[in-house]
Amino acid sequence: MSQVSYNCVNSVYFVGYVNIYWNHINMTSISEETIYNIIEKIALGRNLKNWRCSQEKFESIAQNYFGVIIPVVLTGEENGKLVSLKLALKLAPMDERYRVSGAVTRMFAREIYVYSVIFKKYEEIQKNVSFTSSYIMPHCYYICKEYCKEVIAMQNMCGEDFKPFTSDMFLNLEHISIALKSLAKLHALSYILKAREQTFYEEISKECLPLTIDTNKRYIDIMLDRLGKAIKKFEDSEYAPLFESLRENCAKCFEVVVSKGGSTCICHGDIWKENILFKYENGIPTSACLIDYQTTRICSPAFDTLYLIISSTDSHLRKDHYNNLLDTYYHSFDQMLKEASLNSANTYSRQMFDQDLELVWPACLITANTALWLSSGLQEEGHVRSKKVWSTPEEKERASNSYKQIIKAIIDDFSCYGYLDLKSNCFCF
Structure with a gap:
């Protein structure tokens, strides 16, 4: 049975994380069910068996004024081998009250376009050309464009040192x-x-x-x-x-x-x-x-x-x-x-x-x-x-x-x- 391991400690940490990034607005909490549904889509897309995920902590936190970022690790069996994906889930505010200006909506749409379109082309270029040193891009595992449900699930580069x-x-x-x-x-x-x-x-x-x-x-x-x-x-x-x-x-x-x-x-x-x-x-x-x-x-x-x-x-x-x-x-x-x-x-x-x-x-x-x-x-x-x-x-x-x-x-x-x-x-x- 697939499962997601969120406990009270993780929930407390997540609230603290939201306060760091959104202390200027009374943003509604993002439910564990929402996070679970995102992770489930990634797991199904990768054909992972017996998967589970746990929430991680960033060792250091940089500034981010327009998004909530949740670090998680998704583990499961892929083609008979155990894989572990270190992810950063970037979510837009899900309450329409904080979307009235349209600014956040436009910004997330732009970033989604970068990861889903532009970076895919850049990845192709770098595969076809033997560059001495390539441009480093976080891999994108999942994207949702739906209004007030926008999310980018990308490679957690902090997990890559x-x-x-x-x-x-x-x-x-x-x-x-x-x-x-x-x-x-x-x-x-x-x-x-x-x-x-x-x-x-x-x-x-x-x-x-x-x-x-x-x-x-x-x-x-x-x-x-x-x-x-x-x-x-x-x-x-x-x-x-x-x-x-x-x-x-x-x-x-x-x-x-x-x-x-x-x-x-x-x-x-x-x-x-x-x-x-x-x-x-x-x-x-x-x-x-x-x-x-x-x-x-x-x-x-x-x-x-x-x-x-x-x-x-x-x-x-x-x-x-x-x-x-x-x-x-x-x-x-x-x-x-x-x-x-x-x-x-x-x-x-x-x-x-x-x-x-x-x-x-x-x-x-x-x-x-x-x-x-x-x-x-x-x-x-x-x-x-x-x-x-x-x-x-x-x-x-x-x-x-x-x-x-x-x-x-x-x-x-x-x-x-x-x-x-x-x-x-x-x-x-």
Whole structure:
């Protein structure tokens, strides 16, 4: 008889897990029956005999604002052999009260599309080409697209010894280098797919639309709100006019990333340290697995790259290694294209990449401002609130000052790179 082993201890843990991720809303509990039904479908799909599953704990927990993730292990007999599948069940809110904006619904639909369509194609490419180093994708075992029952059952990469980076707010040189190499492979696979299956790529482009005020007005509105908050934080400073210009041109900042950039591909869209897992050998990161593909979209590769660097490293590291980091990214990108018999000079040249960096920085700064405001514990209202809760005026003041210092450093670095002239606040549109 097939069975699922959930006991009181596991149930208590699950409640704690929900509180970590959904402490900003009164989300209804996900029943054990719901979990059982998901696991049963996976077991039946794999033809597992005498199967059972148990709930696991993640050793470390990274941020995730738009989903509940439940780690389980499914074991059973497959073709006479005992198999054990380490799974992560990612579920959307099942109560319609928390779906009124449509944002979560769209995000889950996008991620489901990535796992069920795009990654299947990438897996085919990597099977047919002997890459020196492949792009790491969690295997997808089951998907449900039904409204308020959405679920993605994927390989639990933590069970494969991948871990989130939790020891510091920013990545060090070793970690950011590994992350950039992984991002470069993701972008390269998109160009390879485009070169080999143009019609299919165009179909993907219709699903993974660029970020504009028409495709995601709610997200644009959130970024506008955070820019308004930044203006108040930076009032009477040399940075205030820049934030006012960014707010005035916010939608256009994202439109030009696609319309005026040298080239576009299928990008992650929200690639920062909280969406990366690392694998280690003797304490040194050797590979990375990118996660959370809810914002995957057609965009400039330069946007993903620059956003990852500014959101996930501190200014000291950037001052010493910025150009080397760009070289690291592009070398990995170029190498993967060559191994697929593509010429990067004709596909997306280094010159185009460098020119696009000068174009995408406003959109990167706007996005980083939104993310850092949230991660600093400064967002106290709305559906998506900061998980850090500051209880005293002193704590809030320290968080505010930290946020301002990080944002200032990003702007000052952009000025040093020649992307920005603070005196003119001129955008190269």
